[in-house]
Amino acid sequence: MLFIHESAHSLDRGKSASREWDDAVALDTCVPDNYTGSSYAEYFAQVVAVSIYLVGKGFGGQEYGCMRNKLQLMSQYLPT
Known part of the structure; x- marks a missing residue:
């Protein structure tokens, strides 16, 4: 993850x-x-790491629902 x-x-x-x-x-x-x-730069980098972890798992259901807005925005930034 580092x-x-x-x-x-x-x-x-x-x-x-x-x-x-x-x-x-x-x-x-x-x-x-x-x-x-x-x-905010470190925040961004940590959300990228979570987003990569969740590839193929959707947004992780309830566990990650509280970060839905950041994850949806990140999906626009990350190549698929």
């Missing part, structure tokens, strides 16, 4: 500073882990 997280920083390219990302963060009620509190 490799995915670090690779996500190159995917970011300012997305973590966008209004879209800010809105998705504001709408959701949970975070992947406490590390996301360090900055």
Whole structure:
């Protein structure tokens, strides 16, 4: 997961500073882990890691429903 997280920083390219990302963060009620509190760039990278983990599993049902807005936005950024 560390490799995915670090690779996500190159995917970011300012997305973590966008209004879209800010809105998705504001709408959701949970975070992947406490590390996301360090900055929006780290938050973005952690959500990329969760998104990659969930490939082929949908949004993970109730367990990840509280991050649905971030995950849906991330699905637009990540190649399928």
